[in-house]
Amino acid sequence: MPLLSITLRGAELLAPRTLLLERPYSFTKLKLQHVYHNIDSINFKDTIDKAQAVLLYLKLGGLVDNHKQIISYHGDYSTSVAHQIQHHYDSSDHQLSGDTVALNSALSTSQPNSSTRISQNIDVDHLIPIGASKHNTAEIISRDLFKTLHDGGVLEFNGELTVSLHYMNGGGAIKPVDTTTKGIQTQIKQVPITTLTMVFEYEE
Numbered sequence: 664m665p666l667l668s669i670t671l672r673g674a675e676l677l678a679p680r681t682l683l684l685e686r687p688y689s690f691t692k693l694k695l696q697h698v699y700h701n702i703d704s705i706n707f708k709d710t711i712d713k714a715q716a717v718l719l720y721l722k723l724g725g726l727v728d729n730h731k732q733i734i735s736y737h738g739d740y741s742t743s744v745a746h747q748i749q750h751h752y753d754s755s756d757h758q759l760s761g762d763t764v765a766l767n768s769a770l771s772t773s774q775p776n777s778s779t780r781i782s783q784n785i786d787v788d789h790l791i792p793i794g795a796s797k798h799n800t801a802e803i804i805s806r807d808l809f810k811t812l813h814d815g816g817v818l819e820f821n822g823e824l825t826v827s828l829h830y831m832n833g834g835g836a837i838k839p840v841d842t843t844t845k846g847i848q849t850q851i852k853q854v855p856i857t858t859l860t861m862v863f864e865y866e867e
Contacts, residue, residue, distance in 0.1 A: 664692070667863040671826060673856050676702075678841050679724070679827035687822045692866040693726075693813040695791065698806045700859040702828075704796040706847055711833030716798040720790040720837060721861070724825035727789055727812050790829055790837065801855075812863075828859070 671680060698721075707713040794806045828840040828847075838844055847857040 664864045664866050666696075667865055668860060669824070669826070669863075670858060670860040672858045673847075676828050676840060676847050676857060676859055679722075679825050679839075681725075681823060681825045684822040684824060688820045688865070689867050690813050690818040690820055690865050691816070692864075693811070693818065694864045695808050695810045695812055695861060696864050697862040698793045698804075698808060698860070699862075700793075700796075700804050700857075701802070701855060702796045702804070702847055702857055702859065703798065703800070704830075705799045706857075708844060709832065712830075712844075714833070716795040718831040719793050719796055720829040720831075721793050722790050722825075722827045722829065723812075724789075724827070725823050726820060727791075796830070826861075 667684075669682065700719075702719065704715065704717045705713050707717070791808075791810060793808065794804065797804055829837050830840055830844075832838050832844075840847060
């Protein structure tokens with residue numbers, strides 16, 4: 664199968680980065696095969712986070728975001744919070760997004776409805792765990808992931824991929840790597856520059 668390789672470096676890893684690939688793809692199979700990086704937790708701003716290696720995550724918006732291939736739960740399972748959920752229905756009497764709720768026959772099919780749900784205080788997102796950072800070493804981290812992102816049917820991908828890097832901090836919360844957390848070296852003149860390479864295998 665063909666390979667698709669994407670590399671980000673330096674400041675490109677410090678905030679969500681939208682990449683415009685060469686063309687759209689109609690994937691019938693898609694796997695994230697390998698990840699290579701030299702991200703070092705020693706560069707984190709928080710003294711607790713920089714004291715040891717941290718677990719890293721990727722979010723691939725536009726590719727698996729809002730799809731069912733990658734779903735992750737994290738947060739506080741011991742406490743509950745109230746969530747206001749908006750419901751929008753179509754003529755098939757099912758909800759187009761969020762939890763499935765039966766349609767009240769008194770409502771028109773175009774009328775939005777909402778409800779309050781009490782649930783555990785957790786986040787649901789589409790983060791892909793890619794293993795640990797390095798910690799105060801000169802090594803290159805090589806991860807063989809072999810994560811199937813899509814198999815069966817056609818995944819129409821318009822070629823716009825938003826990549827964002829996250830990590831689990833010392834308190835067990837998953838945070839984005841951004842200008843606040845300062846999780847990586849960003850100065851282009853520093854050697855070695857921080858890099859991340861993703862290798863995908865796909866079929867169309």
